Amino acid sequence: MKQNRTSKHNFKSTRSLKTKRKGPAKRYFVTCATANATVDKKFLAAIQNWCDEENGELIVLLGPPHRGSGPRNEAVYDKVLQPLLDSGHATVEFAFNKNLQAIDAQLNPQQLNPLTGMDHYGVSHKTGASSVIFGHPIQVSKPQAVGVATLPRILWTTGALTRPNGYQYNRIGKIAESRHVLGGLIVEIDGPIYHARHVQADKKGSFVTLGRRYFADKKSKEERPLFMKLGDIHVGFEDALSEKATTRLLHQLRPHSLRLEDLIDFESISHHTHKDPIAISKRKFKTLDSELQAVQAYLLGLGELRETGVVDRISCTHSNHSPDHLMRYLKEWRFIDDGADNTRTGVKIMNMVLNDGLSDQDLLAALVDPSGICEWPRLDTSERIEGFEVNCHGHLGINGSRGSPGSVYKAFGPCAVGHSHTPGVYPGPVLYSGTYGIIRRSYVKGSTTALNAHTVIYKGGHFEIINIIEGRYCLPRK
């Protein structure tokens, strides 16, 4: 067994290899190999297919063994990695650009959240702060707070190209095994910024990214996502660059089902600012009616996507901004003393609630979607896409508490949510989309973790969260 593997001695020697490429490669497939585990040959072939088609390079971070797979200090790698070791592509550290580095931090593969305690990694008084990719079989990502005019800083883990053999037969080992992902991180270097997306392999080794599936037999083909959850919309507060990039992305991916969250901001009647005369004077929408009209026009624009076959279906999740902000406005009687225009609109809407029996999602549908462009599932309904609960905004936790990655996972298992405006992947996985709109709204003071980002789910439950940085989400394809 041992003679077929790369020894610990070779593993250590890679630390002295100069692995930063000077060549033209700008696309990378980054994954990790766990010691004392077998490489999935089909997945490796599919990765190499992607590298050939996209002119990419494979970087394999070498990690420690699953605990319990042998003597604790022995790290032996599958022999198939030897050529990658010889060429410097299997390594323990790699610098992509000033803002992104990859490193093997010797994270225990049985650590259930590999980013626990890692928030300060990548911060140095000499080099500043950068994003960091860690080798680990569980795929997670977590943006860190950054200040104004600072590029995003995100911590990532990779998934593995080694199989989940060798985990301990105990509680932690069984959970770690269930979370082990045959997968990696596609990285594209775009000057000082970078684009990165998780991918996962199926049993035949194939994986999908940006609407194209790559196979182990040197073939690839287009694949429409089953589902796409846009970052929180907040109509009227769209970011122009994000909006243009999202339109390009929608036409490129053509998702079957498109999901909207926090569609209506309800800034015009917000309880956050209703006692603040300065904030009220700066409101974009001076009346509730003007905001509802803007949302109706926005939905008509989305309706064209459906009519032209870019998407097949559009739906809108019950969120805290819409309809909860509106229902609170009504229940607190604020429309009675909120200017003549809002009182008139408020009375009309209250009449729809009291006399017509409409509330929450049904009320929104009647107010902004008379053409029936959108579906409006209620809060207490469920929709699963390839195992992911998608009719969940993520603002509600357990027994009336606030939502968190842990609480939504306990309630729903794997799910795709929004609300935090902070895109990320948490163990489960729980997929967080970001925001569609302006990152720095007036209420965002100081640093922020918000980003423009959308969640995409493909057949087989393969997913990717697509970040939009400075109006771009990938390098142009050849």
Ligand SMILES: [Fe+2]
């Ligand atoms: Fe929200």
Ligand SMILES: [Fe+2]
């Ligand atoms: Fe939101």
